[in-house]
Amino acid sequence: MKKIMIVDDNYLSAEGIEKNIDWETLNAEIIHVCYNGTSAIEAMKKEPADLIISDIEMPDLDGISMSRQALEINPMVKIILISAYDKFEYARRALLLGALDYIEKPLDYAYLIQKVKNAFALMEKEQKNLQLLKQSRPLLTEKFFREITHLPSSEAAYRLKPYLKYLNLELNYDFYAVVILELENAPDLKAVYGIEKFQMELFNLQDLITEETASLDFVYLLPDMDGYLCILGHSGCQSNSFRQLTSGLISSIADACQPLGLSLNAGIGTIVQDFWNLNHSYKSAVHALEYRFFFPHQNIFDGREALGSDLSVADFSDTKEDELIRLLCKKDTAAIDLWFQKFSDWLTQKFRTKNFAFIQIYSLLGRILKFFYELNLDTHDLEAKILYVYNHINEFHNTEELCQWLKDLCHLLCRKLDSSMNDYHQKLCELVISYINEHYTDNTLCLNDIAASANVSPAYLSALFKKNQGISLSDFITSQRISAAARYLTTTTMSLKEISLKCGYANQYYFSTSFKKKMGITPSAYREQHT
Template sequence: MYTILVVDDEPLICKGLCSLLAASGIDIQTIHMAHNGYEALDYLRAEDIDLLVTDIQMGTMNGIELMQQAKMIKPWIETIIISAHETFQYAQMALRLGAKDYLIKPLNGDQFLDSVRNVLLKMRKPEPAGQDELIAGLREHFYMAEPLPQSVDWLNRLVADPRGTIELAGKLEAKHGIRLAGPYFSMLRIKLNWDGGPGDSKRKLVSGDGKLLQYAALNITNELLNEQRSHTAFYCSDQEIGVILQWNEEQYEEAGADRVNELDMIGRSLNFNIHKFLGISSMVGISQIMKGIEYLNVLNEQSNKALQLSGQHPDHFVFYYGDFNWSLYPKQPSEEELSAQTSMIVDKAKTYIHERYAQKGLTLHEVAHNNHVSPNYLSYLFKKETGINLWEYVIKLRMEESRRLLLQTDLRRYEISERVGYESPEHFSKIFKKYFGISPSELKK
C-alpha cells in the first residue's frame, strides 16, 4: 500500500484531488494534504511518502524547489507535477529532476488517476525472493552484452595513472564510443557486499554468481543514470563498480544547481536501488568535482578514501570525500580522531539550529552547508550522536518554545506560530497536537 502527499495552495483543488484518490480504488494507505512547500517538507521528513503530487506555483516555495528538497530527503521519491501554465522551462526542469508526469490545469480526473496508477505500478515490486530464486531470475533475464574487456582495462588505467590520459580517452572514443569530454568530472565507486551486511542474511554464492550480481548492479547503475546524466560505468574489481560522471560548461553552470547534493542523491539512489532489486548491500564512495580529465586519478583516489570511512561507520552506506577533513590526517584517522570530528560537526550543527530554529524555511541543506558537509552525512552523524534525527531536534526546540509562549504570554496562536517558524497557524496546531497530544487551545485552558 502506498502513501501519497498532495500539495497545492488552493484548498479546493487539494481537497478535490485527495477525494479523487480516496475513491479511486488504488491501493493507497494514507493521503496527506499540504497547502505550501514548508508544510509539505514536514510531511516528507516525518512520513514515508511514496508519491508527491505538487502544484508548481505556490507562494514562497514553488513546486520545483519543493521537488529539489524532497529529492534531498528521499532521492527515490516519485513526483507528479501539476500546473496552470504549459511552460516549457518548468516542464523541462521538472523532468530533469525526475518528475514522472507534468499535468496541466484544469485537470481531467481520469487522466490524473491514470498518471498516478502508472507511477505506482512501476514502483510495485514482488515480495523479496530468496537468493536461489534471485540468481535463477538473473540468469534467465540478463542477456545484455557485458562491457568489452579492453574498454574496462583502459578505463581502469585511465583513472589510476595520469600519464597517457588524453591518448587513452581518444582510444576509448574511437574504438568503443565512450566520450569523456567533460570538462568537469567526478568519480563514484560502488562496493558490493553479497556476503551479507547490516540487515542482510549471510549467503553463499556458487562460482560465477558474484559476477552475475555485479553485472546486474552495473545494469541498474546504467538504467538509473542513462536518462538524466552523462556517465560511464565499468568494473573496477571483482566486487566494485566505478562511475565517471561528467558535465559540460553549460550543465555545470546551470542556475540553482548544487552539485554536492546532486552527487549525494545519485549515491543514495544507487545504494537504494541495488538493495531494492538485488537484495544486497553496497557502499558508495564519492569524490569531489574537478575540471580536467587529467585529474581522474585524483578523483579515483578520493572515491577510494571516501569508502574507507565505511570501516568506522558500517551502518552508513554513502560517503562523500568532502565530508571529512583529510588534510588534518596524513595517515588513516584513528577511531578517536573520527569520534572527535563527529562530535565537532554535531556540536556546530546544534549551535546553528539553536540560533535559527525559528527561521521559516530552515532546511537540513542549510545546516549542512554551514558545516561544510553533505546533508546525508550530517543527518546520519546527528542521529548517531544524539539518538534523534536532526529535524526531530528542530521540532523539539520549536515545540518547547511554543509551549513556553502559550503558558507565559498572551500571544495569539498565529503570533506564536509565526515566532517559531511555521507558515500557517493551522499547520502549527497540527504539529503541536501530534507532539504534545493536545491542541494549543487545550493547553492554554
C-alpha cells in the first residue's frame, strides 16, 4: 500500500484532498497531513512517504524548498506540487528539482486522481527496475572493471568514481596489476568437448585461479571467451615483491593446468600504484601476451620484459629500419653491411637479454617482408628463409651470427631487385593508368587516391610514374580528360557543362581553360572544326 503525505497551510485544501479521493481504492493510505513545510520534513524523517502532494506557497518553508529536503531523505519519493497561481517559473523550478507534476488550484479531483495513478504506475515501474538493477549488480561490477582496464586513467576516474560507493568497492591497495590468462588450446578443447563442457572447464579454471591467488589482498576475475582477465591488488610489500609474488602464483596456476590438459598462456602487466592507471597495466599485459607467437616455448610473458625494464616505448623507433629500407632501394650492399655492423653493436649495447634483441629482429624482419610485398616481388624463397629463422632463432649464438644471416638475406634481395624492379615498375604504371582511365570522371581524383589503390606512397608513385612514363601524373590525368572531352565534342551534342562534368571538371570555365591550353583552341571552336 502506497504511503501518502499531504502538505498545505490551508486546512480546508488539505482536508479536501484527504476526503474527496478514495485512497483505499487506489491501494494507498494517508500517513501524514501537515500544515507547513517544516513539520512535513520532520514527519518525513520519522516515516518516509511514497508520494507527497504539497502546496507551493507556504509561509515558513515553501513547497519547492520542502521538496528539495524531502528528496534528500527519500530520493525515490514522488512529488505533485500545487499552486493557486499559473506561474511558469514555479512549474519550471519544480520540474527541474525533480517534482513529478505541477497542477493549479482550484483542484479538479478527477484530474488529481489521474496524476496520482500516474505516480503510482511510475513507482511500480521503478520498483521493478530497481529489483532488476540489484539483481544485475554483479554484471555492473563486471562492466566497471572491464571499463577501467580499457579507459585512459583520467577518463576512467571521471566516469567510474561515482560507482565505487554504490558497488561497495574499497580499492585502496598499494599496488595493482592486470594479468591476462588465455587457454592456448581452447579451439581443440571446444572441438573435443563442445561449448558447454568447455565452459565448465573455464569454471574449473576460475576455481583454480581463486585458490592459487588466495594470498593476495584483492582478486577480481573478468571472464573472456577463452580465459580470464585478472585484476590483482595487494598491500604491505614493495613493488618488486608484488611482481615476484604475482609471477610465482601465475607459474603455479600454469603448472596446475597441465595435468588437466589445459595449456595456459599468461601476460603479466606492469605494476601500477594508482588504481585508475589499470589501463596501463592492461595494455602492457596485452603487449606481453603477443610475444607468445615469437616464443612458442614460453607460456608466461611479463609486460616489463616485453617492453624492456630500462626502455620506454619511445625507444622503439622506426628510424633505423627506415634507413635500411632506403639502402635496399639503392641496392647499396656496402652501406648495408656497414648498417648491420652498427645494428649489431646497438643490439649488444642496448639490450641485456636475448629476448629483447629478438624482438627487434622480428620487427626488422617484418619490415623487410612488408617491403617485399609493396614491391610485388616473388618472395617465396625469401619468405621460407624468414619463417625458418622465426622458428629457429634460438639456434643463433650471438648477434654477429644473426646479423650476418640478415646481411645475406638483404644481399639476396638486392639481386632480386636488380632483375625484377623494371618489371615491377612497368606493372605498377599499367595499374595506375588503368585506375585513372576508370576514375578520371571523378573531379575529386587525386594523387593520394591513386597511390592508395596501388598500395604505395604518393611521393614514391609520383616520382616513379614521371620517370617511367615521361609525364607527370597530373598531366596524364589532364591528357585523359581532354582526350575524352574531344571525343564527346565530335560525337555528341552534349553541352560544354555536361561534357566538363563527364570529364571530371567541376567547373565549366576551368575545363575550357584546360582544353584550350592542351589543344590550342577552345572547346566550341574544336567542335565547329570537327563536325
